[in-house]
Amino acid sequence: MTDVAQSSSGAYALPRRRSKLEKLIQNVSFWRGVTAVIVFLCVWEVGSRMDEWLGEAWTVPFVGLIPPPTDVAVAWLEVLPKAGYWNSWYESFRRVLSGFLVAMALGIPFGLLLAVNKYFRDLFFPPFEILRPIPPLAWVPASLIFWPTNEMSIAFVTFLGAFFTIVINVLGGARSIDVRYLRAAQSMGASQWHLFSRIVLPATLPSIFTGAAVGMGITWEVVLAAEMISGGGTQGGGGLGFFIWNSYMGGSLTQIVVGMISIGIAGFLSSSAIRALGDWFMPWKRMF
Amino acid sequence: MQQENSKGAAAASKDYAIGKSKVELRNVSKSYGEEWDEQTVIEDISFELTPGDLTVVVGPSGCGKSTLVNLIAGFERPDSGEILLDGKRVTGPGKDRMVVFQETALMPWQTTYENVVFGPKLRGDMRGKELKDEAERLLAKVGLYEFMHKYPLQLSGGMQRRAELARALINKPSILIMDEPFRGLDAMSRGLMQEFFLRLFEENHRTNLFVTSEIDEAIFLADRLVILSNRPAQVRKVIDIRLPRPRHYSMLNSQEAYDYKREAMSILHDEAMRSFSSTGVSSDFTENYTAQPNA
C-alpha cells in the first residue's frame, strides 16, 4: 500500500508489474492445486500398498488392485529408452493425424457448403443427420469387412469420428454470423465470392477450431479403440492402444497405467497444438 | 470510380461526386410475420432526404426505424411504394449508400486499417499508394492514425464508431446512413462523438440520414427532423431545425433549442407512452426480430 500513498495528489501510482512466475508463486489457487494432486498421489500410493504393508486382510477394494504410482514411475523409466515404446507413439500419432486431416479437408468445405447453400443443405443434411447419432465405434466391424486392410479401416473410422463433429461445428458457426457484417460488405460492393472468402470464412474460423479440438479428442478415442479391437499388432501396426492391450494380455498392470498416462500426454499435446494453431490463425481472438 | 458514377444522372454528376444525392421515399410500407399475426412495421411513409442536408429520423424504440434503414440501404425490399435515389429506384445494396450500424459492424478479424480499405480493395477502384494515402488521411482525420494496426476489439467504443465512419467515407458514398450509431456509448462519450460527427458533416455537407431515439441528439445534429409514430411507423411531423452552423454543445441550452425540444417531445412522449403501455411483448424483442430476418 505504501507506494500508493503519494497518489492522493491525483496522479496515478504506477507500481511495478509482477512477472508471470512471481504471480504463479504468489497464487493461492496454484498451491491448492499442487497440494490436491500430491494428496491424490499419496492416497493412491498408500491405498495400493496397504496389503503389502499390513497383509492381505487390509487390501483396499479397487484401489488395492492398481499398482502404486512409484511402481508406475519405475516401469515408465524402464520403457522410456526402448524403441518399441516410441514406435507406438509414432504409429498412434500417424493414425490420428491422417484420419484427422482427411476429416478436416472434407468436413470444412462440406460444412461451409451446407451453411452457404440452402438447397444443398436441404438435400444433404437429412442423410447426414440420420448417420450422425451412430457412435463411431459401431462402424468398426463394418469397416473391417469393407476395407481390404486393417490400417484402412482404422483410418476410415477415425475419419468418421472427427468428420461429424467438424461439420456440425462449421455449419453452426457459419450460420450464426452476424448479418451486419454481411450487409456492410454487401453495401461496399462485395461479390458472392468476396462475401464467402472475406466474411464467412474468417467468421467461421473460431468454430472450425472448436470443432477441430473436439474432433481431435474423439479421434484419439477412436484410434485407441480401433487399435484394441482390431489387434493392431497382427499386421505389424502397433500403437499406444495396442501397447495397452498387449500389457493387458500379458497381465502387466503397471504397463497398462504407463500406457494410459502416455496416451493422456499425447492427447494433451495434440489439443495444445490445436489451441496454439488457433491463436496463430486468429490473432484478433488472442487479444482478449 | 468514374465509370460507376457516370451511371448516375448526368446533370447531377458533379454534385453526386461530393455526396449530394437526393433520396425520395414514396408511400413505402413493410410488414413481417405470419398470416394471422401480421405486424405492419412501416406504413405509407413518404419523405425525402434533401441534398446536402442532415435529416434525422426520431421515433420510439422498436417503431421500425431500423427497418427503414434496411429499406433505404437496399437490404430489404418494401412491400409497396418505392424508394428513389437521384430518381433511380433502389433495388439492392450499393456503395453509393453507406450504412454505419448500431453498435458496430467492424469485422473483428481485420485490423482497423484493413477494415477501412476493405471496400476499395474489393472493388479494385483504388489501389497501392493512392489507397494507402487516402486511408491514412481518413484515419488521421478521425484521430485513429496511431491505432490503425490494432484490432477493433482493442479500441474503445467511441474509437470503433470513428473507425466505422472512416470505413464508410473512403467509399465516397453519395449518402451516409447512420442507424443509431452512438447507441450503447455512455452519455459523455456520446456527447463528444456528436460534436466530432458534426464537425465532419459541416466540412462538406454530405446528404445524411441519421436515425436515433434521443431527442437532444436529434436537435443538436439535424437540419430537418422527421418524427415517426409508434409502430406501425408513420411520419407524424417534419420540423426544420434552424439552429446556426457550425454548432456547439452550448447551443442545446438556447431558448430556440428548447422550443424545438418541447415541440418534438410533446409528440414523442404520447407515442412512447402508447408503445409502452400497449405492448406486452418487449419492444427490444421486436427490434431483434426485425434486425435479423434471415438469421
Add this chain to the structure above:
Amino acid sequence: MAQAASKSKNTRRTAPPKGFALFLYRLKKSFSTPTPYLTIAGVGLWIFVYWLLCEGLRVDRFDKIPGPVAVARDWFSPEPFQGISIFTEAYWNHIYVSCRRIAIAFAIATGVGVPLGLFMGWSKKIRDYIFPILETLRPIPILAWVPLAILMLPGFEAPVIFLATLASLFVTTLNTMLGVESIDEEYFRAAGCLGSSNWDIFKNVVVPGALPFIFTGLQISIGVAWFSLVAAEMVSGDHGLGYLIVDSYVNSVTIPMVIGMLTLGLIGWLTSILVRSLGNYLMQWHVRELALQGR
C-alpha cells in the same frame, strides 16, 4: 398481447390457429417451399445409392455389406435369415441391456457430477482442490481405461457401466461448473441485498442459474455415454447392442450388424431428445426467452 396489438388499427389479424390446426398450417406452408421435397429427395438418393452400390450393381467390396433391401427384409421379418428382427426376443433383450446400462451410468454421473460441479462453481476453495485432479485425469481417453476397468472390477456389468459413467461424469461436472461461473455476479448481489442466507442463494440462484449449462452438459454427456458404452460392450461385454455388432462380425453375419448400428443411432437420438425435453420442461423461463428472441 393479442388484444394490445389489435388496437393499432392497421394491423391485419385473424384468429391464430392452435394445436393441430397450427401444425397443419405449418405443414401446408412448408410444402409450398422446396425444402420437404429436397429432404425426401436427399434421403431417397442416399438410400438409392446405397442400394445401387451394394445390391443393384454389386460393386466389388460393397457387395460384402448388406444393402437396404436385405436389411429391411430381415429387420421387419418374423423369421429373419440371420437371427435378429423386431420379432425376436434377443433383439429386444440387447436393447434392454444397453438401455439399462446407460440409465444406471447416466444416473450415477448426473447424481455425482451435478452436485460436484455446483459446489466447484460456487466455492473457489472446492474448485481449487478438485479441478486440478479432474484436469489431470481428463486427457486420458475413456477407452484407455478399458483394460484397467476389466481387471479392477468384477463381472461383465460393472466395467461397462464404470466406463460409461466415467465418460459422462467429466462432461457433466465441468459443464455444471461453467454454468455456475456463467451466472452474473449481480444476481448474487441482488440475492444478498434481499437478505438471503447462503442456502437461499444456493437454492434460488446457483441451481436455477446453472440449469441451462447443466442441460447442455447432460445432452453432450449422454452422447458420450453411448459412445463409451458401445466401445466397452465391444471389448468386454456380454449382451447389449455393441456386443451384438461385434458378435455378428465374429460370426460373419452382417445384417444384424447393420441393424445394430441403425438401432444404436435411433436410440441415441431418442435419449438425447428425452434429455432436451426434460430440460425445456424444467426451464420454462429460458425457453420462453429464447422463443421471443426468435430462436
Add this chain to the structure above:
Amino acid sequence: MNVSAPFSEAGTPHKKPEQALKGAISIRNVTKIYDPEGVNVMAVDNASMEIAGGEVCMIVGPSGCGKTTLLNAIAGFHSITSGEIRLDGELLCGPGKPKAKQGADRMVVFQHGALFPWKTLAENVAYGPIVQGALSKSLAMEKARHMLADAGLGDVGNKYPGEVSSGMARRAEIVRALINDPKVLLLDEPYRAMDALTKSIMHESLLETYDRTKVTIFFITHDLEEAIFLGDKVHIVTTRPCQLKKTVNVDIPRPRSYAVQSSEQFRVLMEEVNEAVHEEAIKAFEAGERELA
C-alpha cells in the same frame, strides 16, 4: 475537499417537515484502492459527502470513474481501504470493519437489471420477504401482486423477466426493492440502456414512487438531464480517482413533471452542471485514449 450539506439542510422547504426521515448516509474520507493483477488502481480518493434522510442524491461523473465503487461500498459488495460510511449514525464500514454487511435496509437496483430470470415477476418481488422470513409464502405473493398492480404491472405478474420490456422489468425491480421497506435505494445507472423516451417515462414513474415513499435515493448516472430532473442534489465527481468536484442544489418544487425540463430554471441548472462535467468528460476521454495507446 468540499464537504457539502450539513444535516440542517435535510428538511428542505418542499418536504413534509413532520416526519423525521430515515436513511441519512454520511460518507467520510473514503478511499478505495483495487489491486488487480498487481497493479494498484485508486478508484476513490478521499471522497466525502453527506446525504440527508429522504433526499434524492444524484452522483454524476464520467464512466469508469469509480462512482460504482462508492455504491458497492455502501451496499456491502466491496470493502473500502480507509474512511468510514455511516447509515443513520450507525457504522456500516470503517476502520476495523472494511466491508459492510449486506442487508435489506439498503436495496440496490442494478445497471443491467438483476431480476432473477428464472422466477416470474411476482415471485421475484415476493422473494425478499420470503427469505427474510418476514411473511409466509402465500402472504408474500399476495403482497407482491398488490404492489405490482399499484405500479401498473398487474397483468404481467406471471410473466418471466425475459418476456417483458426492459422498462417493465426495471419497474418491477424497483418494486422488488420497495417491498422490503428499505431505508435507502441505491440505483446504479438503471436506465442506461434505454432510449430517451422510455427513460422519460421511467423517470416519471420513479418520481411518483418517491413522492409516495420518501425513501432516500442514491442514484448514479452520467445523464445530466436525468440528474437534474430527479435530484435534490447533484454531486459531480471527477474522473478516476473519484473525488467530489462540485455539488449543485436543485430546488425545483415537487411533484415534478417532464414539463419542467423546458423551464428557464432547468436550463440554468443544466448549464451549470454541463460546464463542470464536460471538462471531466474530456479528461476521462483523453486518459482512455492514452491508456489504449
